[in-house]
Amino acid sequence: MTVVTPSDTVQGGVRERKRIATRNAIQRAVLTLALERGFDGVTVEEISHDAGISPRTFFNYFPTKEAAVIGDVPATPTEPAIERFINAGPRQSLLDGIRDLLLSSIDDAPNPHEADIETMRRKLLREHPYLFTLRMANMRQLEQELVEIAEQRLVRDDPALSRDKERLHSRARLVAFLAFAAIKHAWSCWAEHGGRGALDDRLVETFDELESLIESR
Amino acid sequence: MTVVTPSDTVQGGVRERKRIATRNAIQRAVLTLALERGFDGVTVEEISHDAGISPRTFFNYFPTKEAAVIGDVPATPTEPAIERFINAGPRQSLLDGIRDLLLSSIDDAPNPHEADIETMRRKLLREHPYLFTLRMANMRQLEQELVEIAEQRLVRDDPALSRDKERLHSRARLVAFLAFAAIKHAWSCWAEHGGRGALDDRLVETFDELESLIESR
DNA sequence: CGGCACTTTGCACTCACTGCAATAATGGAG
DNA sequence: CTCCATTATTGCAGTGAGTGCAAAGTGCCG
Numbered sequence: 001m002t003v004v005t006p007s008d009t010v011q012g013g014v015r016e017r018k019r020i021a022t023r024n025a026i027q028r029a030v031l032t033l034a035l036e037r038g039f040d041g042v043t044v045e046e047i048s049h050d051a052g053i054s055p056r057t058f059f060n061y062f063p064t065k066e067a068a069v070i071g072d073v074p075a076t077p078t079e080p081a082i083e084r085f086i087n088a089g090p091r092q093s094l095l096d097g098i099r100d101l102l103l104s105s106i107d108d109a110p111n112p113h114e115a116d117i118e119t120m121r122r123k124l125l126r127e128h129p130y131l132f133t134l135r136m137a138n139m140r141q142l143e144q145e146l147v148e149i150a151e152q153r154l155v156r157d158d159p160a161l162s163r164d165k166e167r168l169h170s171r172a173r174l175v176a177f178l179a180f181a182a183i184k185h186a187w188s189c190w191a192e193h194g195g196r197g198a199l200d201d202r203l204v205e206t207f208d209e210l211e212s213l214i215e216s217r
Numbered sequence: 218m219t220v221v222t223p224s225d226t227v228q229g230g231v232r233e234r235k236r237i238a239t240r241n242a243i244q245r246a247v248l249t250l251a252l253e254r255g256f257d258g259v260t261v262e263e264i265s266h267d268a269g270i271s272p273r274t275f276f277n278y279f280p281t282k283e284a285a286v287i288g289d290v291p292a293t294p295t296e297p298a299i300e301r302f303i304n305a306g307p308r309q310s311l312l313d314g315i316r317d318l319l320l321s322s323i324d325d326a327p328n329p330h331e332a333d334i335e336t337m338r339r340k341l342l343r344e345h346p347y348l349f350t351l352r353m354a355n356m357r358q359l360e361q362e363l364v365e366i367a368e369q370r371l372v373r374d375d376p377a378l379s380r381d382k383e384r385l386h387s388r389a390r391l392v393a394f395l396a397f398a399a400i401k402h403a404w405s406c407w408a409e410h411g412g413r414g415a416l417d418d419r420l421v422e423t424f425d426e427l428e429s430l431i432e433s434r
Numbered sequence: 435c436g437g438c439a440c441t442t443t444g445c446a447c448t449c450a451c452t453g454c455a456a457t458a459a460t461g462g463a464g
Numbered sequence: 465c466t467c468c469a470t471t472a473t474t475g476c477a478g479t480g481a482g483t484g485c486a487a488a489g490t491g492c493c494g
Contacts, residue, residue: 015460015471044450054474059451094430129357137354140346170406174426177398185391209391213311214431232440232491260480271443276482435494442489450481458473464466 023061024114025051030068031120039069039124039131070135071121076145077105085149090157097153098179099207106199126191136184146176182206240278241331242268247285248337256286256341256348287352288338293362294322302366307374314370315396316424323416343408353401363393399423 029050033042044065048055062068077085081104085097110118125132151172155162162168186203246267250259261282265272279285294302298321302314327335342349368389372379379385403420 013461018460019472043448055450056452056474056476057472060472060474063451065450094433129361133354133357137350140350144346170402170422171426171430173405174398174402174423174430177402178395178427178430181391181394181398185387185394188390189387206391209388210395213388213391213395216311230491235491236441261482262480272481273443273445273483274441277441277443280482282481437492437494439492440490442487444487445485447483448481449483450479452477452479454476456473456475458471460471461469463468 022051022053022057024117026053026058026061026068027071027117028120030065031117031124034069035120035124035127039065039128066134069121069124069131070138071117073135073139073142074105075107076142077101077149081105082149086153086156088153094153094175095207095210098150098175098182099203101149102179102183102203103200106203122191122194132188132191136180139180139183143176143180146179147172150175150179182210239268239270239274241334243270243275243278243285244288244334245337247282248334248341251286252337252341252344256282256345283351286338286341286348287355288334290352290356290359291322292324293359294318294366298322299366303370303373305370311370311392312424312427315367315392315399316420318366319396319400319420320417323420339408339411349405349408353397356397356400360393360397363396364389367392367396399427 026047030042030047033046033050042065044058045055047065047068048058051058058068081101085101088097125135151168154168154172154175161171182203186199186206189206190197190199190202243264247259247264250263250267259282261275262272264282264285265275268275275285298318302318305314342352368385371385371389371392378388399420403416403423406423407414407416407419
């Protein structure tokens, strides 16, 4: 057990800290084993053993074996960022708005105690595109939220659209799917380079590239 | 138990026809049951029973329960269509090229004996977005193929790019992800409306919408 | 008909995952 | 510190997906 100074102590009582420690131990175990033998070559029993818990407890922390390798999906953008996006007005390009919205939801101050986990995860997802795809597929909820946010912005920019629900829906979905493609692209470029530089910068690059792709049309 | 009449006969020997009939019987069974009780409420045993086969045989036809509901992934575009896309020259807009490429790979003459299967599948995927996402995730291979095709076109249009592998890769991936977002959008709009009209037309609409989205930037 | 190839099936097995009930650890009130 | 309510861990028994293997069945073709 690592000694933690008070400043390292994140917060909460023993319970909370133990819970986080166990969660991290599980992720370290599953990622380490999967990097050695591939995801399918690892059983929950082994993972649990390495993490120092019972197999039954594993499922108190993660609903499936996949969930442990995939990790948490990025959080929804914060309320203020959403407000800013929706109310930016028609003079802001939609793409720029989306970009800033996504940037705001990237956690740029990850816990140093979990950096190794993220590194392993990135490596594993890079080596096994199947898992990367699975991770992206698990972001369906985020995608749906983006659709709804986009819808609000579109109505705000052009109130007339709210009369044509179908068109509005279709357009919002397209915007959200586009945003999603950008996330996918930024993430996969980032992982490809071992995570050199920040994910933020990659996302900006992705949008720049999208811009130039559109220009050269 | 699904009755299979000789009119299911399309071509080939008894063996081939039986195989297709069984495959269809399985899909009808799983889709019917899943529409009634949801995907998780159905067991392979039930499906097999309804399809008139043994549970073991189910797995001779589909590797997983999911595969049976999801159905086949769309085929890679044909060689000639790929050639046309790659060699269209820089005067054709990349988006137009992608659109035509995707259009060429849509099977617009589905077997009438399987129309009911497609109808049920569409309904199920519409009602359970989770399954729709799963289907899209299963197209990873197609996505990868699109990346490679895009790469060839980019090099063809601008040979200098082949010196900057990284840039080329990144750009090709962005193009492919964009194309994928379009497929997703077209398909989901199409399914939303119960498949009225052809998928082709939806895809064209999607690209038109993408165009206008970009215009209004 | 008879032999060959392919298909179906039963069987035994592994493993993911769940509900339940017993047990242990923790945090707080007195 | 003690006792109790809350929450976490665990074992156990069970369901169901998916696999390898070998035996039995069926279409194919000379």
